[in-house]
Amino acid sequence: MKKIINPWLGLVKDGYNCFGCAPTNRYGLKMEFYEDGDEIVSFWNPSDDYQGWLHTLHGGIQATLMDEIAAWVMARKLQCAGMTTNLEIKYRKPVPTGPGIRIEVRAHIREIKRNFAFVSAKILYEGNVCSEAEMTYYCFSPEKSASDFYFSGCEVEE
Numbered sequence: 001m002k003k004i005i006n007p008w009l010g011l012v013k014d015g016y017n018c019f020g021c022a023p024t025n026r027y028g029l030k031m032e033f034y035e036d037g038d039e040i041v042s043f044w045n046p047s048d049d050y051q052g053w054l055h056t057l058h059g060g061i062q063a064t065l066m067d068e069i070a071a072w073v074m075a076r077k078l079q080c081a082g083m084t085t086n087l088e089i090k091y092r093k094p095v096p097t098g099p100g101i102r103i104e105v106r107a108h109i110r111e112i113k114r115n116f117a118f119v120s121a122k123i124l125y126e127g128n129v130c131s132e133a134e135m136t137y138y139c140f141s142p143e144k145s146a147s148d149f150y151f152s153g154c155e156v157e158e
Helices: 059-078 142-149
Strands: 034-036 039-044 082-091 103-113 116-125 128-139
Touching: 039 059, 059 082, 059 103, 059 116, 059 128
Parallel strands: none
Antiparallel strands: 034 039, 039 103, 082 128, 103 116, 116 128
């Protein structure tokens, strides 16, 4: 498993403050990503600041975690920026929050058709699938990815 280098770091002058992945967003999730074969993985500690019900991760935050990792699948595997056009979630089990809790978020490309990528994601806690999402992403051209989204490629650490 190799850590993915965040290609937007250093773009502070351009306002990089993503809720999902910016390490400096004081309210954000501060997600980091790893490449594990065909999958992109993130490990995250859900504090009680993100709960819905008592000590239970809010469903909207779960959606955000899976949407964010799907964007990183696009960046790393397809080397482009993209945007969500559809997101369907199935909540299977509660995701706990609190000190010492660590969850795993995984995603991979299921299929590509023209400019659309179909991505599957899941959140796991202690090996159990807690929620799953199926997403459709529109893939921007390399030119639009660079000009509109400041994307110039997504590499891994050696």
